[in-house]
Amino acid sequence: MSTCRQCRNDFPIFPDEEAFLKKMVFTLGSKEIHPPLPVFCPACRLKRRTCHRNERNFYRRKGTLTGKEIVSVYHEEPLPGQHHKVYTHEEWNADRVDMTEYGRAFDFEKPFFEQFARLQSDVPRLGMMVIGNENSDFTAGTGYCKDCYLINSSEYCEDCYYGKLLQSCKDSVDCSYLYDSELCYDCFSVYKSYHCVSLSFSTNCRDCLFSLNLVGCSNCCLCSNLRQKEYHFRNEKLTKEEYENRVKEFFGSAKGMARMKEELEQLRMTTPHRFANVVNSEHCTGDYIENSRDCLDCYDVNESQDSRYVTVGVKVKDNYDCSNMYIKPELAYETLGTIETYNTAYCLFVFHSQNLLYCEWCFHCHDCFGCSGLRHKKFCIFNKQYTQEEYEFLVPKIIAHMEKNGEWGQYFPPSLSAFGYNESLAYEYLPLTEREARAEGYHWRHMTDAKLSVAKTIPASLLPDRIQDIPDDIVNWAVECEETGRPFRIIKQELEFYRRQDLPVPRLHPDVRYDRRLSLRNPRTLWKRSCMKCGKEVQTTYAPERKEKMYCEECYLKEVY
Numbered sequence: 001m002s003t004c005r006q007c008r009n010d011f012p013i014f015p016d017e018e019a020f021l022k023k024m025v026f027t028l029g030s031k032e033i034h035p036p037l038p039v040f041c042p043a044c045r046l047k048r049r050t051c052h053r054n055e056r057n058f059y060r061r062k063g064t065l066t067g068k069e070i071v072s073v074y075h076e077e078p079l080p081g082q083h084h085k086v087y088t089h090e091e092w093n094a095d096r097v098d099m100t101e102y103g104r105a106f107d108f109e110k111p112f113f114e115q116f117a118r119l120q121s122d123v124p125r126l127g128m129m130v131i132g133n134e135n136s137d138f139t140a141g142t143g144y145c146k147d148c149y150l151i152n153s154s155e156y157c158e159d160c161y162y163g164k165l166l167q168s169c170k171d172s173v174d175c176s177y178l179y180d181s182e183l184c185y186d187c188f189s190v191y192k193s194y195h196c197v198s199l200s201f202s203t204n205c206r207d208c209l210f211s212l213n214l215v216g217c218s219n220c221c222l223c224s225n226l227r228q229k230e231y232h233f234r235n236e237k238l239t240k241e242e243y244e245n246r247v248k249e250f251f252g253s254a255k256g257m258a259r260m261k262e263e264l265e266q267l268r269m270t271t272p273h274r275f276a277n278v279v280n281s282e283h284c285t286g287d288y289i290e291n292s293r294d295c296l297d298c299y300d301v302n303e304s305q306d307s308r309y310v311t312v313g314v315k316v317k318d319n320y321d322c323s324n325m326y327i328k329p330e331l332a333y334e335t336l337g338t339i340e341t342y343n344t345a346y347c348l349f350v351f352h353s354q355n356l357l358y359c360e361w362c363f364h365c366h367d368c369f370g371c372s373g374l375r376h377k378k379f380c381i382f383n384k385q386y387t388q389e390e391y392e393f394l395v396p397k398i399i400a401h402m403e404k405n406g407e408w409g410q411y412f413p414p415s416l417s418a419f420g421y422n423e424s425l426a427y428e429y430l431p432l433t434e435r436e437a438r439a440e441g442y443h444w445r446h447m448t449d450a451k452l453s454v455a456k457t458i459p460a461s462l463l464p465d466r467i468q469d470i471p472d473d474i475v476n477w478a479v480e481c482e483e484t485g486r487p488f489r490i491i492k493q494e495l496e497f498y499r500r501q502d503l504p505v506p507r508l509h510p511d512v513r514y515d516r517r518l519s520l521r522n523p524r525t526l527w528k529r530s531c532m533k534c535g536k537e538v539q540t541t542y543a544p545e546r547k548e549k550m551y552c553e554e555c556y557l558k559e560v561y
Protein backbone atom coordinates (compact mmCIF):
# COMPACT_ATOMS: atom_id res chain seq x y z
CA MET A 1 0.00 0.00 0.00
CA SER A 2 1.10 3.54 -0.80
CA THR A 3 -0.45 6.88 0.10
CA CYS A 4 -1.51 9.18 -2.73
CA ARG A 5 0.42 12.43 -2.72
CA GLN A 6 -2.71 14.26 -3.90
CA CYS A 7 -5.81 12.84 -2.18
CA ARG A 8 -4.00 11.10 0.71
CA ASN A 9 -5.97 7.87 0.08
CA ASP A 10 -4.11 4.59 0.31
CA PHE A 11 -3.75 2.70 -2.93
CA PRO A 12 -2.28 -0.68 -3.85
CA ILE A 13 0.66 -1.28 -6.12
CA PHE A 14 0.15 -4.72 -7.62
CA PRO A 15 2.97 -7.18 -8.38
CA ASP A 16 2.13 -7.01 -12.10
CA GLU A 17 2.60 -3.22 -11.98
CA GLU A 18 6.06 -3.61 -10.48
CA ALA A 19 6.91 -6.27 -13.03
CA PHE A 20 5.70 -4.03 -15.84
CA LEU A 21 7.83 -1.08 -14.68
CA LYS A 22 10.87 -3.37 -14.62
CA LYS A 23 10.05 -4.59 -18.13
CA MET A 24 9.96 -1.04 -19.44
CA VAL A 25 13.52 0.07 -20.17
CA PHE A 26 15.04 3.20 -21.63
CA THR A 27 18.58 2.32 -22.59
CA LEU A 28 20.94 5.30 -22.54
CA GLY A 29 24.44 4.17 -23.33
CA SER A 30 25.42 1.81 -20.53
CA LYS A 31 22.53 2.99 -18.32
CA GLU A 32 19.14 1.32 -18.12
CA ILE A 33 16.37 3.53 -16.80
CA HIS A 34 12.96 2.31 -15.61
CA PRO A 35 9.94 4.44 -14.71
CA PRO A 36 9.61 4.59 -10.90
CA LEU A 37 6.61 3.42 -8.86
CA PRO A 38 3.66 5.85 -8.89
CA VAL A 39 3.11 8.39 -6.11
CA PHE A 40 -0.51 9.18 -7.04
CA CYS A 41 -3.46 6.80 -6.74
CA PRO A 42 -4.98 5.39 -9.96
CA ALA A 43 -7.90 7.89 -9.93
CA CYS A 44 -5.60 10.89 -9.45
CA ARG A 45 -3.36 9.53 -12.21
CA LEU A 46 -6.35 9.29 -14.53
CA LYS A 47 -7.43 12.85 -13.71
CA ARG A 48 -3.94 14.25 -14.22
CA ARG A 49 -3.68 12.51 -17.58
CA THR A 50 -7.11 13.22 -19.04
CA CYS A 51 -7.12 16.90 -17.96
CA HIS A 52 -4.88 17.42 -21.01
CA ARG A 53 -7.58 16.36 -23.47
CA ASN A 54 -10.57 18.46 -24.52
CA GLU A 55 -12.79 16.63 -26.94
CA ARG A 56 -16.15 18.32 -26.72
CA ASN A 57 -15.77 22.07 -26.20
CA PHE A 58 -15.12 23.85 -29.48
CA TYR A 59 -14.54 27.54 -30.02
CA ARG A 60 -14.44 29.87 -32.97
CA ARG A 61 -11.16 31.76 -32.85
CA LYS A 62 -8.39 33.09 -35.03
CA GLY A 63 -5.37 31.06 -36.11
CA THR A 64 -2.19 32.57 -34.67
CA LEU A 65 -0.27 32.72 -37.94
CA THR A 66 -2.74 34.14 -40.48
CA GLY A 67 -5.62 35.33 -38.32
CA LYS A 68 -7.95 33.09 -40.32
CA GLU A 69 -11.06 32.08 -38.41
CA ILE A 70 -10.99 28.49 -37.22
CA VAL A 71 -12.82 26.11 -34.95
CA SER A 72 -10.53 24.88 -32.20
CA VAL A 73 -10.49 23.08 -28.89
CA TYR A 74 -8.38 25.99 -27.59
CA HIS A 75 -10.30 29.05 -26.44
CA GLU A 76 -9.14 32.34 -27.91
CA GLU A 77 -8.77 33.66 -24.37
CA PRO A 78 -5.80 31.73 -22.94
CA LEU A 79 -5.74 30.58 -19.34
CA PRO A 80 -3.81 32.86 -16.95
CA GLY A 81 -0.08 32.74 -17.65
CA GLN A 82 -0.44 30.84 -20.93
CA HIS A 83 0.01 32.05 -24.49
CA HIS A 84 -0.17 29.13 -26.88
CA LYS A 85 0.21 29.48 -30.62
CA VAL A 86 -2.70 27.76 -32.28
CA TYR A 87 -2.48 26.85 -35.97
CA THR A 88 -4.94 25.59 -38.55
CA HIS A 89 -3.93 22.48 -40.49
CA GLU A 90 -3.05 24.70 -43.46
CA GLU A 91 -0.92 26.99 -41.32
CA TRP A 92 0.75 24.00 -39.74
CA ASN A 93 1.61 22.51 -43.13
CA ALA A 94 2.32 25.78 -44.96
CA ASP A 95 4.63 27.15 -42.31
CA ARG A 96 6.86 24.09 -42.53
CA VAL A 97 8.71 25.20 -39.45
CA ASP A 98 11.27 22.78 -38.34
CA MET A 99 10.30 22.72 -34.70
CA THR A 100 13.94 22.24 -33.68
CA GLU A 101 14.17 26.00 -34.36
CA TYR A 102 12.53 26.29 -30.96
CA GLY A 103 15.21 24.12 -29.42
CA ARG A 104 16.98 25.25 -26.28
CA ALA A 105 19.54 23.92 -23.84
CA PHE A 106 18.29 22.42 -20.61
CA ASP A 107 18.85 24.70 -17.65
CA PHE A 108 19.98 22.73 -14.59
CA GLU A 109 19.14 25.68 -12.38
CA LYS A 110 15.40 25.40 -13.06
CA PRO A 111 12.76 22.70 -12.63
CA PHE A 112 11.94 20.56 -15.68
CA PHE A 113 8.22 21.32 -15.86
CA GLU A 114 8.74 25.08 -15.65
CA GLN A 115 11.03 24.89 -18.67
CA PHE A 116 8.66 22.56 -20.49
CA ALA A 117 5.78 25.02 -20.01
CA ARG A 118 7.88 27.67 -21.77
CA LEU A 119 8.64 25.33 -24.67
CA GLN A 120 4.91 24.51 -24.97
CA SER A 121 4.11 28.21 -25.32
CA ASP A 122 6.69 28.74 -28.05
CA VAL A 123 5.95 25.75 -30.27
CA PRO A 124 2.81 26.15 -32.44
CA ARG A 125 0.11 23.53 -31.96
CA LEU A 126 -2.76 22.30 -34.10
CA GLY A 127 -6.11 23.91 -33.27
CA MET A 128 -7.95 20.67 -33.80
CA MET A 129 -6.80 17.08 -34.01
CA VAL A 130 -8.67 15.79 -37.07
CA ILE A 131 -7.72 13.84 -40.16
CA GLY A 132 -9.29 13.39 -43.59
CA ASN A 133 -12.67 14.98 -42.81
CA GLU A 134 -15.05 16.64 -45.22
CA ASN A 135 -17.42 19.43 -44.19
CA SER A 136 -17.16 18.54 -40.49
CA ASP A 137 -15.58 21.62 -38.88
CA PHE A 138 -17.32 21.31 -35.53
CA THR A 139 -15.85 17.93 -34.64
CA ALA A 140 -12.78 16.93 -32.63
CA GLY A 141 -10.64 13.84 -32.56
CA THR A 142 -12.38 12.69 -35.73
CA GLY A 143 -11.08 10.97 -38.84
CA TYR A 144 -12.56 10.42 -42.29
CA CYS A 145 -15.96 11.87 -41.40
CA LYS A 146 -18.28 13.59 -43.86
CA ASP A 147 -21.00 16.16 -43.17
CA CYS A 148 -20.91 15.62 -39.40
CA TYR A 149 -21.58 18.18 -36.68
CA LEU A 150 -20.68 18.31 -32.98
CA ILE A 151 -19.34 14.80 -32.68
CA ASN A 152 -16.02 13.75 -31.19
CA SER A 153 -13.67 10.79 -31.06
CA SER A 154 -15.26 9.26 -34.16
CA GLU A 155 -14.14 7.73 -37.43
CA TYR A 156 -15.72 6.95 -40.80
CA CYS A 157 -19.09 8.58 -40.14
CA GLU A 158 -21.49 10.41 -42.42
CA ASP A 159 -24.35 12.76 -41.54
CA CYS A 160 -24.04 12.24 -37.80
CA TYR A 161 -24.81 15.05 -35.37
CA TYR A 162 -24.21 15.36 -31.60
CA GLY A 163 -22.39 12.61 -29.79
CA LYS A 164 -19.16 10.80 -29.08
CA LEU A 165 -17.45 7.58 -30.05
CA LEU A 166 -19.29 6.86 -33.26
CA GLN A 167 -17.56 4.39 -35.53
CA SER A 168 -18.67 3.78 -39.13
CA CYS A 169 -22.18 5.18 -38.63
CA LYS A 170 -24.58 7.00 -40.91
CA ASP A 171 -27.57 9.32 -40.50
CA SER A 172 -27.63 9.20 -36.73
CA VAL A 173 -28.42 11.95 -34.25
CA ASP A 174 -27.83 12.19 -30.52
CA CYS A 175 -26.00 8.90 -30.16
CA SER A 176 -22.85 7.95 -28.27
CA TYR A 177 -20.87 4.73 -28.31
CA LEU A 178 -22.59 3.78 -31.57
CA TYR A 179 -20.87 1.32 -33.88
CA ASP A 180 -21.63 0.24 -37.47
CA SER A 181 -25.17 1.57 -37.27
CA GLU A 182 -27.55 3.67 -39.32
CA LEU A 183 -30.63 5.84 -38.77
CA CYS A 184 -30.35 5.76 -35.01
CA TYR A 185 -31.61 8.43 -32.65
CA ASP A 186 -30.86 8.85 -28.96
CA CYS A 187 -29.03 5.52 -28.79
CA PHE A 188 -26.23 4.56 -26.44
CA SER A 189 -23.77 1.70 -26.59
CA VAL A 190 -25.38 0.11 -29.62
CA TYR A 191 -23.73 -2.10 -32.23
CA LYS A 192 -24.71 -3.03 -35.79
CA SER A 193 -28.23 -1.69 -35.56
CA TYR A 194 -30.64 0.05 -37.89
CA HIS A 195 -33.46 2.52 -37.38
CA CYS A 196 -33.72 2.52 -33.59
CA VAL A 197 -34.79 5.16 -31.07
CA SER A 198 -33.68 5.39 -27.43
CA LEU A 199 -32.09 1.96 -27.49
CA SER A 200 -29.12 1.14 -25.27
CA PHE A 201 -26.65 -1.69 -24.64
CA SER A 202 -27.89 -3.66 -27.65
CA THR A 203 -26.55 -5.41 -30.74
CA ASN A 204 -27.95 -6.38 -34.14
CA CYS A 205 -31.35 -4.71 -33.74
CA ARG A 206 -33.77 -3.08 -36.17
CA ASP A 207 -36.74 -0.82 -35.50
CA CYS A 208 -36.44 -1.10 -31.72
CA LEU A 209 -37.66 1.65 -29.40
CA PHE A 210 -37.10 2.60 -25.75
CA SER A 211 -35.39 -0.67 -24.86
CA LEU A 212 -32.18 -2.05 -23.42
CA ASN A 213 -30.04 -5.18 -23.47
CA LEU A 214 -31.49 -6.60 -26.69
CA VAL A 215 -29.68 -8.83 -29.16
CA GLY A 216 -30.95 -9.66 -32.64
CA CYS A 217 -34.38 -8.12 -32.07
CA SER A 218 -36.70 -6.14 -34.31
CA ASN A 219 -39.86 -4.16 -33.59
CA CYS A 220 -39.56 -4.30 -29.82
CA CYS A 221 -40.62 -1.46 -27.54
CA LEU A 222 -40.08 -1.02 -23.79
CA CYS A 223 -38.31 -4.38 -23.67
CA SER A 224 -35.20 -5.65 -21.95
CA ASN A 225 -33.00 -8.75 -21.98
CA LEU A 226 -34.56 -10.27 -25.10
CA ARG A 227 -32.77 -12.37 -27.71
CA GLN A 228 -34.00 -12.81 -31.31
CA LYS A 229 -37.53 -11.54 -30.71
CA GLU A 230 -39.91 -9.40 -32.74
CA TYR A 231 -43.13 -7.50 -32.12
CA HIS A 232 -42.73 -7.41 -28.36
CA PHE A 233 -44.13 -4.63 -26.22
CA ARG A 234 -43.15 -4.56 -22.53
CA ASN A 235 -41.56 -7.99 -23.16
CA GLU A 236 -44.88 -9.39 -24.32
CA LYS A 237 -45.50 -10.88 -27.77
CA LEU A 238 -48.09 -9.06 -29.88
CA THR A 239 -49.29 -9.49 -33.44
CA LYS A 240 -47.80 -7.10 -35.99
CA GLU A 241 -51.04 -5.06 -36.09
CA GLU A 242 -51.34 -4.87 -32.32
CA TYR A 243 -47.73 -3.78 -32.04
CA GLU A 244 -48.04 -1.11 -34.70
CA ASN A 245 -51.19 0.28 -33.08
CA ARG A 246 -49.45 0.53 -29.71
CA VAL A 247 -46.50 2.40 -31.25
CA LYS A 248 -48.83 4.72 -33.18
CA GLU A 249 -50.31 5.90 -29.89
CA PHE A 250 -47.15 7.79 -28.93
CA PHE A 251 -44.66 7.86 -31.80
CA GLY A 252 -43.97 11.31 -33.18
CA SER A 253 -45.52 13.11 -30.21
CA ALA A 254 -43.02 14.89 -27.95
CA LYS A 255 -45.27 14.28 -24.95
CA GLY A 256 -45.92 10.65 -25.81
CA MET A 257 -42.25 9.91 -26.35
CA ALA A 258 -41.25 11.66 -23.13
CA ARG A 259 -43.65 9.29 -21.30
CA MET A 260 -41.98 6.29 -22.98
CA LYS A 261 -38.59 7.58 -21.94
CA GLU A 262 -39.73 7.82 -18.33
CA GLU A 263 -41.01 4.27 -18.45
CA LEU A 264 -37.68 3.17 -19.96
CA GLU A 265 -35.85 4.69 -16.98
CA GLN A 266 -38.10 2.75 -14.58
CA LEU A 267 -37.41 -0.40 -16.57
CA ARG A 268 -33.67 0.26 -16.19
CA MET A 269 -34.14 0.15 -12.41
CA THR A 270 -36.14 -3.11 -12.33
CA THR A 271 -34.56 -5.27 -15.03
CA PRO A 272 -31.50 -7.43 -14.22
CA HIS A 273 -28.10 -6.18 -15.39
CA ARG A 274 -24.94 -8.13 -16.08
CA PHE A 275 -22.24 -7.25 -13.48
CA ALA A 276 -19.86 -6.12 -16.25
CA ASN A 277 -19.67 -6.08 -20.01
CA VAL A 278 -16.71 -8.34 -20.53
CA VAL A 279 -17.11 -10.39 -23.69
CA ASN A 280 -14.93 -13.16 -25.08
CA SER A 281 -12.07 -12.29 -22.73
CA GLU A 282 -9.88 -14.11 -20.28
CA HIS A 283 -8.74 -12.86 -16.86
CA CYS A 284 -10.03 -9.31 -17.33
CA THR A 285 -11.71 -6.87 -14.94
CA GLY A 286 -13.36 -3.54 -15.69
CA ASP A 287 -16.13 -2.78 -18.15
CA TYR A 288 -16.64 -2.87 -21.91
CA ILE A 289 -13.83 -5.27 -22.66
CA GLU A 290 -13.90 -7.45 -25.75
CA ASN A 291 -11.59 -10.11 -27.19
CA SER A 292 -8.84 -9.41 -24.64
CA ARG A 293 -6.78 -11.17 -22.03
CA ASP A 294 -5.08 -10.10 -18.80
CA CYS A 295 -6.48 -6.56 -18.88
CA LEU A 296 -7.22 -5.45 -15.34
CA ASP A 297 -9.21 -2.44 -14.27
CA CYS A 298 -9.59 -1.48 -17.93
CA TYR A 299 -12.50 0.30 -19.61
CA ASP A 300 -13.46 0.41 -23.28
CA VAL A 301 -10.72 -1.87 -24.41
CA ASN A 302 -10.71 -4.41 -27.19
CA GLU A 303 -8.28 -6.89 -28.73
CA SER A 304 -5.81 -6.05 -25.98
CA GLN A 305 -3.58 -7.84 -23.52
CA ASP A 306 -1.34 -7.54 -20.44
CA SER A 307 -2.53 -4.11 -19.35
CA ARG A 308 -3.93 -2.29 -16.34
CA TYR A 309 -5.69 1.05 -15.83
CA VAL A 310 -6.34 1.68 -19.51
CA THR A 311 -9.33 3.77 -20.56
CA VAL A 312 -10.16 3.48 -24.27
CA GLY A 313 -7.67 1.22 -25.99
CA VAL A 314 -7.62 -0.67 -29.23
CA LYS A 315 -5.08 -3.46 -29.73
CA VAL A 316 -2.93 -2.37 -26.81
CA LYS A 317 -0.23 -4.58 -25.32
CA ASP A 318 1.66 -3.90 -22.08
CA ASN A 319 -0.02 -0.56 -21.43
CA TYR A 320 -0.33 0.75 -17.86
CA ASP A 321 -2.05 3.98 -16.92
CA CYS A 322 -2.92 4.98 -20.45
CA SER A 323 -5.88 6.63 -22.14
CA ASN A 324 -7.08 6.90 -25.73
CA MET A 325 -4.58 4.45 -27.14
CA TYR A 326 -5.04 3.32 -30.73
CA ILE A 327 -3.50 0.99 -33.26
CA LYS A 328 -1.06 -1.27 -31.47
CA PRO A 329 0.65 0.86 -28.86
CA GLU A 330 3.05 -1.46 -27.08
CA LEU A 331 4.89 -0.81 -23.81
CA ALA A 332 3.29 2.46 -22.82
CA TYR A 333 3.13 4.00 -19.36
CA GLU A 334 1.33 7.16 -18.29
CA THR A 335 0.56 8.18 -21.84
CA LEU A 336 -2.48 9.70 -23.53
CA GLY A 337 -3.34 9.61 -27.22
CA THR A 338 -1.19 7.39 -29.38
CA ILE A 339 -1.18 5.66 -32.71
CA GLU A 340 1.38 2.91 -33.23
CA THR A 341 3.97 3.58 -30.56
CA TYR A 342 6.57 1.49 -28.77
CA ASN A 343 8.13 2.23 -25.40
CA THR A 344 6.72 5.63 -24.43
CA ALA A 345 6.29 7.06 -20.94
CA TYR A 346 4.77 10.33 -19.74
CA CYS A 347 3.73 11.36 -23.25
CA LEU A 348 0.80 13.20 -24.78
CA PHE A 349 -0.32 12.69 -28.40
CA VAL A 350 2.63 10.86 -29.87
CA PHE A 351 2.18 8.96 -33.13
CA HIS A 352 4.32 6.38 -34.95
CA SER A 353 7.20 6.83 -32.49
CA GLN A 354 9.48 4.89 -30.14
CA ASN A 355 11.51 5.47 -26.97
CA LEU A 356 9.99 8.80 -26.01
CA LEU A 357 9.95 10.31 -22.54
CA TYR A 358 8.02 13.46 -21.66
CA CYS A 359 7.13 14.34 -25.25
CA GLU A 360 3.97 15.85 -26.70
CA TRP A 361 2.69 16.18 -30.26
CA CYS A 362 5.62 14.27 -31.72
CA PHE A 363 5.16 12.27 -34.90
CA HIS A 364 7.54 9.71 -36.43
CA CYS A 365 10.22 10.34 -33.80
CA HIS A 366 12.42 8.10 -31.71
CA ASP A 367 14.69 8.59 -28.72
CA CYS A 368 13.56 12.07 -27.72
CA PHE A 369 13.16 13.62 -24.31
CA GLY A 370 11.05 16.62 -23.28
CA CYS A 371 10.14 17.66 -26.83
CA SER A 372 7.09 19.29 -28.38
CA GLY A 373 5.78 19.28 -31.95
CA LEU A 374 8.63 17.40 -33.61
CA ARG A 375 8.32 15.43 -36.82
CA HIS A 376 10.84 12.83 -38.03
CA LYS A 377 13.49 13.55 -35.37
CA LYS A 378 15.75 11.56 -33.09
CA PHE A 379 18.07 12.36 -30.15
CA CYS A 380 16.42 15.69 -29.34
CA ILE A 381 16.05 17.24 -25.89
CA PHE A 382 13.87 20.30 -25.49
CA ASN A 383 13.65 20.33 -29.32
CA LYS A 384 17.42 20.75 -29.58
CA GLN A 385 19.29 18.31 -31.78
CA TYR A 386 22.10 16.28 -30.19
CA THR A 387 24.31 13.41 -31.30
CA GLN A 388 23.44 9.99 -29.89
CA GLU A 389 26.39 10.17 -27.47
CA GLU A 390 25.41 13.62 -26.21
CA TYR A 391 21.78 12.47 -25.85
CA GLU A 392 22.74 9.38 -23.86
CA PHE A 393 24.98 11.44 -21.60
CA LEU A 394 22.50 14.29 -21.00
CA VAL A 395 19.19 12.46 -20.46
CA PRO A 396 20.27 10.56 -17.30
CA LYS A 397 21.61 13.86 -15.90
CA ILE A 398 18.23 15.55 -16.49
CA ILE A 399 16.42 12.59 -14.93
CA ALA A 400 18.66 12.89 -11.86
CA HIS A 401 17.83 16.61 -11.73
CA MET A 402 14.11 15.78 -11.93
CA GLU A 403 14.47 13.15 -9.21
CA LYS A 404 15.99 15.77 -6.95
CA ASN A 405 13.01 18.10 -7.60
CA GLY A 406 10.44 15.33 -7.16
CA GLU A 407 9.41 15.63 -10.82
CA TRP A 408 10.66 12.32 -12.23
CA GLY A 409 7.93 9.75 -12.66
CA GLN A 410 5.08 12.26 -12.67
CA TYR A 411 2.90 13.03 -15.63
CA PHE A 412 2.76 16.59 -17.01
CA PRO A 413 1.19 18.46 -14.07
CA PRO A 414 -2.32 19.99 -14.34
CA SER A 415 -0.82 23.49 -14.57
CA LEU A 416 0.58 22.55 -17.99
CA SER A 417 -2.86 21.72 -19.37
CA ALA A 418 -4.26 24.30 -21.80
CA PHE A 419 -7.75 23.47 -20.57
CA GLY A 420 -9.89 24.16 -17.57
CA TYR A 421 -10.68 20.93 -15.71
CA ASN A 422 -14.32 21.48 -16.72
CA GLU A 423 -13.34 21.65 -20.41
CA SER A 424 -11.39 18.44 -20.29
CA LEU A 425 -12.13 14.76 -20.63
CA ALA A 426 -11.31 14.30 -16.93
CA TYR A 427 -14.46 16.22 -16.04
CA GLU A 428 -16.64 13.79 -18.00
CA TYR A 429 -15.77 10.78 -15.88
CA LEU A 430 -14.46 12.31 -12.66
CA PRO A 431 -16.36 15.57 -12.19
CA LEU A 432 -15.13 18.10 -9.61
CA THR A 433 -16.52 21.44 -8.51
CA GLU A 434 -14.49 24.56 -9.31
CA ARG A 435 -13.27 24.69 -5.73
CA GLU A 436 -12.21 21.05 -5.66
CA ALA A 437 -10.50 21.36 -9.03
CA ARG A 438 -8.58 24.46 -8.08
CA ALA A 439 -7.57 22.93 -4.76
CA GLU A 440 -6.01 20.03 -6.69
CA GLY A 441 -4.11 22.45 -8.93
CA TYR A 442 -6.32 22.27 -12.03
CA HIS A 443 -7.36 25.22 -14.14
CA TRP A 444 -11.00 26.18 -14.46
CA ARG A 445 -12.71 27.96 -17.30
CA HIS A 446 -15.79 30.09 -16.79
CA MET A 447 -17.79 29.15 -19.81
CA THR A 448 -20.48 31.30 -21.30
CA ASP A 449 -22.57 30.45 -24.33
CA ALA A 450 -21.55 32.36 -27.43
CA LYS A 451 -24.24 34.84 -28.34
CA LEU A 452 -26.46 33.31 -31.03
CA SER A 453 -27.43 35.53 -33.92
CA VAL A 454 -31.04 34.42 -34.23
CA ALA A 455 -34.34 35.99 -35.29
CA LYS A 456 -35.99 34.97 -32.01
CA THR A 457 -35.73 32.67 -29.03
CA ILE A 458 -38.63 30.51 -27.95
CA PRO A 459 -39.00 28.42 -24.80
CA ALA A 460 -39.07 24.67 -25.48
CA SER A 461 -42.52 24.47 -23.86
CA LEU A 462 -43.98 26.48 -26.74
CA LEU A 463 -42.72 24.10 -29.45
CA PRO A 464 -45.50 22.23 -31.27
CA ASP A 465 -45.85 18.61 -30.14
CA ARG A 466 -45.28 17.12 -33.61
CA ILE A 467 -42.69 17.76 -36.29
CA GLN A 468 -45.28 18.52 -39.00
CA ASP A 469 -46.32 21.63 -37.06
CA ILE A 470 -42.74 22.94 -36.79
CA PRO A 471 -42.03 25.60 -39.44
CA ASP A 472 -38.84 25.40 -41.52
CA ASP A 473 -38.03 28.81 -40.11
CA ILE A 474 -37.05 27.20 -36.80
CA VAL A 475 -33.48 26.95 -38.11
CA ASN A 476 -33.30 30.74 -37.71
CA TRP A 477 -34.45 30.65 -34.09
CA ALA A 478 -32.99 29.52 -30.83
CA VAL A 479 -34.84 27.13 -28.54
CA GLU A 480 -34.54 27.65 -24.81
CA CYS A 481 -33.66 24.39 -23.08
CA GLU A 482 -36.47 23.33 -20.74
CA GLU A 483 -34.00 22.19 -18.11
CA THR A 484 -31.17 24.75 -18.19
CA GLY A 485 -32.67 27.68 -20.07
CA ARG A 486 -29.60 27.67 -22.34
CA PRO A 487 -30.47 28.60 -25.91
CA PHE A 488 -29.59 26.18 -28.70
CA ARG A 489 -30.06 25.96 -32.45
CA ILE A 490 -31.57 23.33 -34.64
CA ILE A 491 -29.48 22.95 -37.81
CA LYS A 492 -31.08 22.40 -41.21
CA GLN A 493 -29.78 18.85 -41.75
CA GLU A 494 -30.96 17.93 -38.27
CA LEU A 495 -34.46 19.27 -38.92
CA GLU A 496 -34.61 17.24 -42.14
CA PHE A 497 -33.64 14.14 -40.16
CA TYR A 498 -36.46 14.71 -37.66
CA ARG A 499 -38.93 15.23 -40.53
CA ARG A 500 -37.85 12.04 -42.31
CA GLN A 501 -37.96 10.03 -39.09
CA ASP A 502 -41.18 11.65 -37.75
CA LEU A 503 -39.38 12.67 -34.56
CA PRO A 504 -40.27 15.71 -32.43
CA VAL A 505 -37.74 18.53 -32.10
CA PRO A 506 -35.63 18.11 -28.92
CA ARG A 507 -36.53 20.19 -25.90
CA LEU A 508 -33.11 19.97 -24.26
CA HIS A 509 -29.77 21.61 -25.01
CA PRO A 510 -27.34 19.27 -26.84
CA ASP A 511 -25.02 19.30 -23.79
CA VAL A 512 -27.83 18.08 -21.53
CA ARG A 513 -28.69 15.34 -24.03
CA TYR A 514 -24.98 14.38 -24.22
CA ASP A 515 -24.61 14.24 -20.44
CA ARG A 516 -27.79 12.23 -19.96
CA ARG A 517 -26.60 9.62 -22.41
CA LEU A 518 -23.20 9.52 -20.74
CA SER A 519 -24.84 9.03 -17.34
CA LEU A 520 -26.01 5.62 -18.59
CA ARG A 521 -22.42 4.52 -18.20
CA ASN A 522 -21.30 3.32 -14.80
CA PRO A 523 -18.27 5.02 -13.27
CA ARG A 524 -14.87 3.60 -14.16
CA THR A 525 -14.41 2.16 -10.69
CA LEU A 526 -14.61 -1.43 -9.50
CA TRP A 527 -16.35 -2.60 -6.35
CA LYS A 528 -16.38 -6.09 -4.89
CA ARG A 529 -20.03 -7.09 -4.56
CA SER A 530 -22.17 -10.20 -4.38
CA CYS A 531 -24.47 -11.27 -7.19
CA MET A 532 -27.94 -10.25 -6.06
CA LYS A 533 -29.32 -13.64 -7.07
CA CYS A 534 -26.77 -16.28 -6.00
CA GLY A 535 -24.39 -14.33 -3.79
CA LYS A 536 -21.28 -15.13 -5.82
CA GLU A 537 -18.59 -12.43 -5.52
CA VAL A 538 -17.98 -10.28 -8.59
CA GLN A 539 -16.04 -7.13 -9.43
CA THR A 540 -18.50 -4.64 -10.78
CA THR A 541 -18.93 -0.99 -11.72
CA TYR A 542 -22.31 -0.99 -9.93
CA ALA A 543 -21.56 0.79 -6.66
CA PRO A 544 -22.78 -1.07 -3.54
CA GLU A 545 -25.54 1.44 -2.79
CA ARG A 546 -27.11 1.15 -6.24
CA LYS A 547 -30.57 -0.32 -6.41
CA GLU A 548 -30.45 -2.01 -9.83
CA LYS A 549 -30.49 -5.81 -9.96
CA MET A 550 -26.88 -6.74 -10.57
CA TYR A 551 -26.31 -10.42 -11.48
CA CYS A 552 -23.27 -12.53 -12.13
CA GLU A 553 -22.77 -13.90 -15.65
CA GLU A 554 -24.55 -17.22 -15.00
CA CYS A 555 -27.55 -15.68 -13.23
CA TYR A 556 -27.83 -12.97 -15.86
CA LEU A 557 -27.89 -15.48 -18.70
CA LYS A 558 -30.71 -17.37 -16.99
CA GLU A 559 -32.79 -14.18 -17.13
CA VAL A 560 -32.38 -13.75 -20.84
CA TYR A 561 -34.95 -15.27 -23.16
Ligand SMILES: [Zn+2]
Pocket residue numbers: 004005006007008009040041042043044045
Ligand atom coordinates in the same frame (compact mmCIF):
# COMPACT_ATOMS: atom_id res chain seq x y z
ZN1 LIG B 1 -5.29 10.19 -5.21
Ligand SMILES: [Zn+2]
Pocket residue numbers: 531532533534535536551552553554555556
Ligand atom coordinates in the same frame (compact mmCIF):
# COMPACT_ATOMS: atom_id res chain seq x y z
ZN1 LIG C 1 -25.28 -15.15 -9.58
